[in-house]
Amino acid sequence: MASMYKNLTASALVKEGPGKLVGVFVASASSTPTLKFWDAMSATAPVLLNTFTPIAGTQYNFPELQFTRGLYVTASGTLDATVEYE
Numbered sequence: 001m002a003s004m005y006k007n008l009t010a011s012a013l014v015k016e017g018p019g020k021l022v023g024v025f026v027a028s029a030s031s032t033p034t035l036k037f038w039d040a041m042s043a044t045a046p047v048l049l050n051t052f053t054p055i056a057g058t059q060y061n062f063p064e065l066q067f068t069r070g071l072y073v074t075a076s077g078t079l080d081a082t083v084e085y086e
Contacts, residue, residue, distance in 0.1 A: 023059060
């Protein structure tokens with residue numbers, strides 16, 4: 001299956017229903033940014049990947065992170081990130 005993507009600069013629903021988080025590329029990040037990934041349609045339990053501080057210009061790969069309800073991302077600070085999913 002080919003990966004899909006969604007670019008984010010703020011918290012957003014990335015995908016409804018089941019899928020797999022493939023990775024995230026952080027193009028820019030400042031003002032103490034954070035990302036948190038939820039297996040949900042909003043910022044509600046369960047947490048898929050807990051809060052971390054991304055570094056600009058970095059690709060993070062998550063080849064085994066499957067979600068069942070949906071993929072929601074909470075973003076804080078100033079960042080531009082592209083979430084890859086299947």
